[in-house]
Amino acid sequence: MRWKFAFLMAVLAVAVGTAAAQASQCVTCHTDAEQLKAIIKTLPPPAISAETAGKG
Amino acid sequence: MAPLEPHEKVLVDKDFLDTDHGEIDCADCHGGNPEAGEMKAAHKGMTADPTFPDADKACGDCHEEEAALAKTSLHYTLATYRPTVHRRASEDRKKMALLDKGMDNHCFSCHASCGQCHVSRPDSAMGGFIDGHRFNAKPDQANQCTACHGSRVGNEFTGATGQGDVHYTRHDMDCMECHPASELHGDGKTDHKNRYDVEGSPRCDDCHQPDPKVEQHAVHGDRISCYVCHSQPYANCYACHVGLDSNGLAYYKNPVEEEHLMIGLNPDQGPDRPEKWILVRRVPVDPTSFEFYGKDLLTNFDQANNWKYASPHNIQKNTSQNRECNNCHGNKDLFLTEDKVKPEMQKANAPVIVPEDQIPGKQENQGEDEEKAPRKRSYF
Numbered sequence: 251m252r253w254k255f256a257f258l259m260a261v262l263a264v265a266v267g268t269a270a271a272q273a274s275q276c277v278t279c280h281t282d283a284e285q286l287k288a289i290i291k292t293l294p295p296p297a298i299s300a301e302t303a304g305k306g
Numbered sequence: 307m308a309p310l311e312p313h314e315k316v317l318v319d320k321d322f323l324d325t326d327h328g329e330i331d332c333a334d335c336h337g338g339n340p341e342a343g344e345m346k347a348a349h350k351g352m353t354a355d356p357t358f359p360d361a362d363k364a365c366g367d368c369h370e371e372e373a374a375l376a377k378t379s380l381h382y383t384l385a386t387y388r389p390t391v392h393r394r395a396s397e398d399r400k401k402m403a404l405l406d407k408g409m410d411n412h413c414f415s416c417h418a419s420c421g422q423c424h425v426s427r428p429d430s431a432m433g434g435f436i437d438g439h440r441f442n443a444k445p446d447q448a449n450q451c452t453a454c455h456g457s458r459v460g461n462e463f464t465g466a467t468g469q470g471d472v473h474y475t476r477h478d479m480d481c482m483e484c485h486p487a488s489e490l491h492g493d494g495k496t497d498h499k500n501r502y503d504v505e506g507s508p509r510c511d512d513c514h515q516p517d518p519k520v521e522q523h524a525v526h527g528d529r530i531s532c533y534v535c536h537s538q539p540y541a542n543c544y545a546c547h548v549g550l551d552s553n554g555l556a557y558y559k560n561p562v563e564e565e566h567l568m569i570g571l572n573p574d575q576g577p578d579r580p581e582k583w584i585l586v587r588r589v590p591v592d593p594t595s596f597e598f599y600g601k602d603l604l605t606n607f608d609q610a611n612n613w614k615y616a617s618p619h620n621i622q623k624n625t626s627q628n629r630e631c632n633n634c635h636g637n638k639d640l641f642l643t644e645d646k647v648k649p650e651m652q653k654a655n656a657p658v659i660v661p662e663d664q665i666p667g668k669q670e671n672q673g674e675d676e677e678k679a680p681r682k683r684s685y686f
Contacts, residue, residue, distance in 0.1 A: 274340035275348055276332040281320050286313035289345055296432060299551045304543075304560035 307449055310427075310434040319438025327441045335364045355426075358382070358419035365420060372420070372491050379492030381418040386500050394591070396605040404600035411556050412548040416454060423490070428453050447480045458541045462620040467565060468538040471621050484508040502615070522628060531572070531581040533617055535628040539565040540618035546590035549598030560590055567627065569634075570613060570642040571664075573657035586642055586658050587616035608654040613642060636668035 279285055322328040333340045338352030356364035359382070366373035376382050388409065395405050415429065422428040423445045426435055431453035436446050445451060452460030461467045463474050463481075473479040485508065493505035510532045516523040522535065544562035551557050570586035572579060593607040627634045634640060641660040644652055652659065 274332060275343055276336075276338070276340050277318070277323065279345070279348075280316060280318040280332075281323075283313055283317055286317055290312045297553065297555055298432075299553070299555035299557035301549075301551045301557035302559065304558075304563060 307427075307431065307453060315432075315434030317435070317438065319435075319440065322439045325440060328439070355419055355421050357421045358417065361420050375492035375494060376420065377492065378494050378496055379490065380498060380501055380504065381423075381490065382492070384414060384417060385496070385498055387413050390500075390610070391591070391604075393610045394604045394607045396603055401600055401603050401605075405596055405603045408548060408596040408599040408603075411550065412558065415556075418450075418454065423450055430454060444482060447482075451481045459619045462538075462540055462618055465620075467541070468620050469622060471619050472623060473621060502617075522631075528580045530583045531585065533585045533621075534569055534583055535634075536621045536623070536625060537567060537585060537616075537618040538620045538622060538625055539567045540585075540587065540616065540620060541565060542568075542588035543590035544588055545592045546595055547592070547598070548596065564588075567640065568613070568642045568646070569640050569660065570658035571660055572615075573611070574615075584658075585616040585618065586613040587618075588612060589614050608651055611655045611658055612651060613647065613655050613658050631669040635666045638662070638665055641665050 279289075331340065332338075335356040336352050336354070337356075339348050339350055342348040342350070361369075361373040361376050380386065388406075391405070391409060391413075392402075395402055418428060424441050424443075425439060426433050427449050431449070436442060436449055448460075452463070463471045465471075465475060469475070473483070486506070489504060489506035489508070495503075495505065498504060514532075516532070518524050542564050543560050544564070546558065546560045548556065548558055568586050568588075569583055572581055572584045575582060589612050591604075591612060593604050596603045627637075627640060642655075642658060643662055643665075644659055647655050647659060
């Protein structure tokens with residue numbers, strides 16, 4: 251499968267050069283700790299049942 | 307396992323963007339809308355874990371074999387769960403449906419995808435990146451493997467209960483030294499009878515030829531499983547119950563847990579497992595485990611044994627039962643005799659129960675005789 255790998259990586263290199271994954275809003279937000287902290291303050295805390303007891 | 311700050315769970319390390327995987331668009335794997343500037347809109351149509359239930363689309367182009375094999379990995383399929391519980395179930399169709407609902411809520415949420423072994427903590431540990439979204443070749447024992455396999459395997463292995471496992475405490479071996487990718491990525495089979503029935507699953511004798519100079523090895527040959535002599539007491543659970551609380555959240559209660567070591571008979575003796583004597587564990591299922599979902603769901607509870615083959619991860623060279631022959635010979639406490647099993651479960655457990663007359667008798671010339679024997683005199 252080596253050739254397939256090499257081929258895909260080549261395609262990828264071109265794709266990266268043009269589309270620039272790094273410019274998306276996903277990247278901007280998910281690499282910014284302060285922005286993430288601010289958003290999390292507005293979200294409800296994750297819910298787990300308080301009734302779970304003992305070990306399994 | 308150290309808890310993560312909520313934002314750390316989803317904070318992508320900038321260096322990740324320069325790796326093979328980080329150069330791929332986020333949206334190629336996760337979907338969503340990469341142009342949207344606000345969270346809700348950006349996450350619309352997003353897949354949190356692009357590797358479950360099917361890893362083909364996200365990984366298959368480059369990791370064809372792993373993505374294909376995953377469909378046969380117990381970590382994906384949990385294929386042994388439903389048949390095992392169904393053996394005990396009522397034949398009534400409506401009750402079976404209620405039971406399946408309970409199993410869907412409580413059993414099938416625990417699966418390990420590529421992501422949960424290589425990228426994030428498992429869902430059951432509330433997720434979060436292991437390493438800033440990097441795809442690590444080697445899973446993280448504490449934050450991935452034992453985040454799921456924690457209460458028995460993890461605690462016993464690291465010594466949170468007992469003395470720990472000599473492979474870990476003395477020889478620094480982790481899970482992956484014995485459980486390689488070839489085992490965990492799936493073996494191509496689809497008819498697994500239980501979780502031991504996996505090609506590439508390890509055995510003690512893959513690495514050890516028991517030293518015949520050790521008397522206990524020499525006398526017993528392959529009639530006794532290594533675990534019987536080299537394990538410490540391990541967790542046995544008696545009464546797991548599941549349900550949903552007033553907020554609709556799944557809960558698990560397992561109030562009765564005991565640490566002990568119990569020797570039973572091997573119900574599946576054969577060329578692959580020749581030993582007659584094994585360790586057995588009380589597994590947590592109870593006739594009313596799923597009662598939250600309906601009455602009398604497990605009316606055939608006694609169709610399957612609830613003392614099962616055990617392979618505790620707390621190996622030591624010297625254990626209290628192998629220190630002297632007669633710590634084991636004639637020591638009824640160590641053997642699963644009939645009186646230790648509830649009357650209504652004796653029939654189902656008959657293949658593993660040890661008849662009292664089969665408990666090996668006390669070795670006469672051990673211990674006492676050594677003391678009585680005249681000491682060798684030294685003339686030097």
